[in-house]
Amino acid sequence: MAFLSSKSMHLNQIFRSNNILLLLPLFLYLVICSPPEDPIKCSSKNTNCTITNYNGMFPDRSVCRAAEALYPTTEEELISVVATATRNKRKMKVATHSSHSMPKLVCLDGQDGLLLSTKYLNHTLKINVEAMTITVESGVTMRQLIDEAAKAGLALPYTPYWWGITIGGLVSTGAHGSTLWGKGSSVHDYIVKLRIVSPAGPEKGFVKVRTVNLGDEELKATAVSLGVLGVISQVTLKLQPIFKRSITFLTKNDSDLGDQVLSFGDKHEFADITWYPSQRKATYRIDDRVSINTSGNGVYDFIPFRSTPSIALVSIRATEDIQESLRDSNGKCAFAKLTTAVLRKTAYGLTNNGKIFTGYPVIGYQNRIQSSGTCLDNNTKLTVCAWDSRVKGEFFHQTAFSIGLSVVKDFIKDVQKLIELEPKALCGLEQYNGILMRYVKASSAYLGKQEDAVDFDITYYRSKDPLKPRLFEDILEEIEQLGLFKYGGLPHWGKNRNLAFDGAIKKYKNAGEFLKVKEVYDSSGLFSSEWTDQVLGLKEGVTTVKDGCALEGLCICSQDSHCAPSKGYFCREGRVYKDARVCTRYRKSKL
Ligand SMILES: Cc1cc2nc3c(=O)[nH]c(=O)nc-3n(C[C@H](O)[C@H](O)[C@H](O)COP(=O)(O)OP(=O)(O)OC[C@H]3O[C@@H](n4cnc5c(N)ncnc54)[C@H](O)[C@@H]3O)c2cc1C
Numbered sequence: 001m002a003f004l005s006s007k008s009m010h011l012n013q014i015f016r017s018n019n020i021l022l023l024l025p026l027f028l029y030l031v032i033c034s035p036p037e038d039p040i041k042c043s044s045k046n047t048n049c050t051i052t053n054y055n056g057m058f059p060d061r062s063v064c065r066a067a068e069a070l071y072p073t074t075e076e077e078l079i080s081v082v083a084t085a086t087r088n089k090r091k092m093k094v095a096t097h098s099s100h101s102m103p104k105l106v107c108l109d110g111q112d113g114l115l116l117s118t119k120y121l122n123h124t125l126k127i128n129v130e131a132m133t134i135t136v137e138s139g140v141t142m143r144q145l146i147d148e149a150a151k152a153g154l155a156l157p158y159t160p161y162w163w164g165i166t167i168g169g170l171v172s173t174g175a176h177g178s179t180l181w182g183k184g185s186s187v188h189d190y191i192v193k194l195r196i197v198s199p200a201g202p203e204k205g206f207v208k209v210r211t212v213n214l215g216d217e218e219l220k221a222t223a224v225s226l227g228v229l230g231v232i233s234q235v236t237l238k239l240q241p242i243f244k245r246s247i248t249f250l251t252k253n254d255s256d257l258g259d260q261v262l263s264f265g266d267k268h269e270f271a272d273i274t275w276y277p278s279q280r281k282a283t284y285r286i287d288d289r290v291s292i293n294t295s296g297n298g299v300y301d302f303i304p305f306r307s308t309p310s311i312a313l314v315s316i317r318a319t320e321d322i323q324e325s326l327r328d329s330n331g332k333c334a335f336a337k338l339t340t341a342v343l344r345k346t347a348y349g350l351t352n353n354g355k356i357f358t359g360y361p362v363i364g365y366q367n368r369i370q371s372s373g374t375c376l377d378n379n380t381k382l383t384v385c386a387w388d389s390r391v392k393g394e395f396f397h398q399t400a401f402s403i404g405l406s407v408v409k410d411f412i413k414d415v416q417k418l419i420e421l422e423p424k425a426l427c428g429l430e431q432y433n434g435i436l437m438r439y440v441k442a443s444s445a446y447l448g449k450q451e452d453a454v455d456f457d458i459t460y461y462r463s464k465d466p467l468k469p470r471l472f473e474d475i476l477e478e479i480e481q482l483g484l485f486k487y488g489g490l491p492h493w494g495k496n497r498n499l500a501f502d503g504a505i506k507k508y509k510n511a512g513e514f515l516k517v518k519e520v521y522d523s524s525g526l527f528s529s530e531w532t533d534q535v536l537g538l539k540e541g542v543t544t545v546k547d548g549c550a551l552e553g554l555c556i557c558s559q560d561s562h563c564a565p566s567k568g569y570f571c572r573e574g575r576v577y578k579d580a581r582v583c584t585r586y587r588k589s590k591l
């Protein structure tokens with residue numbers, strides 16, 4: 001899955017190319033699915049509800065409840081709903097049509113809260129061709145925005161690679177594409193105006209609607225707000241005239257990756273790198289703007305974001321489960337190589353004309369290349385997005401952090417040292433198409449990136465059993481701690497396991513300014529929860545200490561019981577980063 005992690009495997013092709021998988025007894029699992037379900041489920045009409053994320057489970061497996069879910073269809077309705085809830089001192093959270101963030105930002109404490117879904121706030125309100133701006137309601141998806149802008153001859157230059165997310169949700173978590181050029185790749189840095197609906201006192205009718213413009217100090221808070229300032233109802237973004245891009249994927253060995261990473265991002269406007277550390281390879285995306293009259297009508301329909309037969313997902317998952325239980329690292333490495341080879345051969349889903357791939361470079365219009373997600377429209381009963389929790393398919397953890405350019409080379413070298421010690425350790429994540437490395441720039445948003453950086457996006461196997469250790473879990477935990485703590489990486493707000501947020505807020509120099517704005521917008525914290533208070537440093541308890549807590553990233557282990565001593569996993573120091581504490585199987589000697 002993807003990039004997101006987006007890195008899943010390219011399951012369709014694997015399915016076709018590896019018939020062995022078909023021998024598994026999978027039919028039992030087939031269910032009727034697609035399109036993706038609403039993440040909100042209510043036992044009776046809009047009341048007594050639960051909400052989850054797109055993979056069906058939050059990092060700490062909490063079940064999040066709400067007394068009611070409402071689906072406003074206009075800004076007026078939204079305003080009146082927020083006013084009523086504020087008058088009743090009711091907690092609220094904003095939900096989207098498909099809840100693509102992993103952490104439980106959308107969770108309400110207790111059972112009495114209200115979910116406000118932006119599912120029907122999905123209209124494009126205005127396109128101003130002269131000013132090159134688009135104004136949309138916050139529930140509009142990336143895909144709709146791209147299409148509408150293109151119809152007017154315009155484009156958003158840098159976007160997340162998955163088009164299923166909403167404008168309101170993606171700016172709230174600081175989502176981005178990849179570039180070091182211009183204002184960088186974070187969508188929120190292209191906001192020229194937004195409207196946000198927040199609680200207020202009785203004198204104001206219990207609700208206040210603010211229009212925040214580019215240049216207003218408050219935009220620094222509202223641009224990336226984790227949903228705690230109120231409901232964003234509309235967003236206006238700055239666009240550019242549509243353009244074409246020319247893409248070539250080039251795979252090389254990774255021995256000079258640390259040196260390449262800086263210059264590569266300067267050289268190519270849409271550069272990114274996918275790193276396969278155990279294969280000692282890196283795939284460079286050589287991707288630049290070209291003249292609009294350059295011929296080419298390429299399309300990027302990223303294979304991991306295409307629909308996949310449920311049966312293939314089930315068989316791949318079953319294979320992964322077996323490899324895990326047999327500790328079959330060779331099997332994982334072979335599977336990873338196959339996955340990577342098939343993806344490379346199929347150009348990851350690029351085609352020169354929308355149908356077939358005939359060779360690099362692939363040249364095409366921005367709107368047909370910047371983002372994808374065709375699994376959202378395949379409505380057959382038997383195919384789904386790879387992470388659909390209605391199928392017993394992919395189930396994974398995500399670790400995603402950005403590391404400042406000044407130290408990124410050292411981080412890469414440390415990971416390479418770990419691979420020297422344990423060459424097969426990262427085959428597991430290569431099954432999810434490796435580590436995606438993308439460029440992000442410093443932002444003026446208080447909770448945006450603090451410096452120019454490389455974002456590392458890692459997706460990896462998660463057991464359905466929270467107390468079951470993973471193959472080479474120690475190496476992944478060490479990489480997570482290297483990135484987040486030794487190199488001070490900033491966790492992506494919309495991804496990650498709980499421990500990534502431990503102390504994260506202290507890495508933002510203007511976090512205090514954010515909290516001041518929060519106090520003004522929502523002084524009684526109706527849009528906050530225990531979790532958002534913890535993440536924002538207002539409460540203790542981002543990590544939870546209990547038996548086995550380190551296995552799912554709920555804590556960093558400090559004693560053996562936080563790992564799985566009965567299964568031979570003990571808490572030990574890292575191998576390259578001595579301050580790391582990881583669950584390891586190989587070293588019995590005490591810390
Ligand atoms: C397959 C996949 C690919 C991805 N690719 C990328 C990528 O390329 N780059 C990247 O940076 N990220 C990526 N992500 C992460 C994604 O961008 C974030 O998780 C994003 O927040 C998801 O948006 P959403 O619309 O699903 O919002 P949700 O996850 O539903 O909500 C996120 C937060 O925003 C709040 N919120 C939502 N709407 C509003 C609103 N209108 N007003 C106020 N608060 C609101 C919610 O309460 C919640 O706190 C990917 C995720 C997936 C699943």
Ligand SMILES: *[C@@H]1O[C@H](CO)[C@@H](O)[C@H](O)[C@H]1NC(C)=O
Nearest residue numbers: 041042043044047048049050
């Ligand atoms: C609420 O839903 C849960 C299942 O999610 C159910 O067990 C419970 O009985 C329901 N409560 C009410 C009051 O309907």
Ligand SMILES: *[C@@H]1O[C@H](CO)[C@@H](O)[C@H](O)[C@H]1NC(C)=O
Nearest residue numbers: 097119120121122123124144
């Ligand atoms: C808005 O979303 C609803 C529900 O998913 C859908 O039926 C409708 O067609 C969408 N409207 C637009 C303008 O896309």
Ligand SMILES: *[C@@H]1O[C@H](CO)[C@@H](O)[C@H](O)[C@H]1NC(C)=O
Nearest residue numbers: 251252253254255256257280
């Ligand atoms: C990696 O590639 C470089 C050339 O790009 C080459 O000089 C080097 O020997 C290669 N290293 C390995 C281990 O293959």
Ligand SMILES: *[C@@H]1O[C@H](CO)[C@@H](O)[C@H](O)[C@H]1NC(C)=O
Nearest residue numbers: 244290291292293294295296
């Ligand atoms: C493309 O357009 C540019 C001007 O925008 C012109 O200089 C160039 O010759 C054109 N190229 C082709 C192949 O038509």
Ligand SMILES: *[C@@H]1O[C@H](CO)[C@@H](O)[C@H](O)[C@H]1NC(C)=O
Nearest residue numbers: 012307308309377378380383
């Ligand atoms: C749906 O997915 C299947 C399997 O990947 C594919 O063969 C089919 O062409 C897809 N259909 C559409 C309409 O995209």
